Amino acid sequence: MAVEFKDFAAVIEAPLNEDRSLAVIAEVKKLIPNKPIRWLVSTHHHWDHLGGVRAYVAQEGVTIILQEQNHAYYAEVLSVKPWLLKPDRLALAPPEEVAEGYTFEKVGQQYALTDGTKVMQVYNVQGLAHAQGMLMVYMPMERIVVEADLFTPPTQGATLPTMVAPAARTFYNNVQRLKLDPQTIAPIHGGRTYPWADFARYVTSASTN
Numbered sequence: 001m002a003v004e005f006k007d008f009a010a011v012i013e014a015p016l017n018e019d020r021s022l023a024v025i026a027e028v029k030k031l032i033p034n035k036p037i038r039w040l041v042s043t044h045h046h047w048d049h050l051g052g053v054r055a056y057v058a059q060e061g062v063t064i065i066l067q068e069q070n071h072a073y074y075a076e077v078l079s080v081k082p083w084l085l086k087p088d089r090l091a092l093a094p095p096e097e098v099a100e101g102y103t104f105e106k107v108g109q110q111y112a113l114t115d116g117t118k119v120m121q122v123y124n125v126q127g128l129a130h131a132q133g134m135l136m137v138y139m140p141m142e143r144i145v146v147e148a149d150l151f152t153p154p155t156q157g158a159t160l161p162t163m164v165a166p167a168a169r170t171f172y173n174n175v176q177r178l179k180l181d182p183q184t185i186a187p188i189h190g191g192r193t194y195p196w197a198d199f200a201r202y203v204t205s206a207s208t209n
């Protein structure tokens with residue numbers, strides 16, 4: 001997911017690997033031309049969400065916004081060591097900041113990225129069993145909440161499970177706790193957005209497991 005600011009772009013999530021990330025970066029450059037990708041929000045430390053972080057650092061020199069509990073692991077992921085088998089770009093040409101350790105913005109409970117015209121809020125998701133140190137993103141002007149692994153919309157026409165998954169309930173509780181007022185859920189998984197009102201109705205009316 002890419003967010004366009006006045007002078008730069010921010011990307012949310014760098015999944016899978018370098019090839020995938022280079023393709024996404026090329027697409028972002030097409031959609032948001034002539035602006036550097038300066039920030040990358042990485043929601044949590046599972047490989048399908050962070051496998052591309054090295055590519056973003058090597059290619060774009062991004063600062064990675066992450067939850068502070070994940071810092072040691074990401075520092076390890078980004079470390080530059082001799083890489084003999086199919087070396088990636090970071091291994092071949094490490095930017096100086098990697099060695100100096102300037103590539104992270106560590107979020108405790110919340111962080112706001114703004115250029116004066118647009119605001120992107122980043123929050124720690126509390127009380128989640130799926131992963132410690134999970135971030136979600138909220139765009140207050142657009143009323144869009146971006147989340148990973150908390151709720152994945154069913155494919156068009158399919159029905160939601162009868163039982164509300166614990167992660168979906170945690171997501172709902174965090175949005176309430178933070179007094180956010182989203183209109184739209186933009187999930188990392190699932191391939192489509194989902195109306196918050198429908199999700200809220202589902203969580204509050206369905207049974208708990």
Ligand SMILES: [Zn+2]
Pocket residue numbers: 044046049130131149
């Ligand atoms: Zn995950």
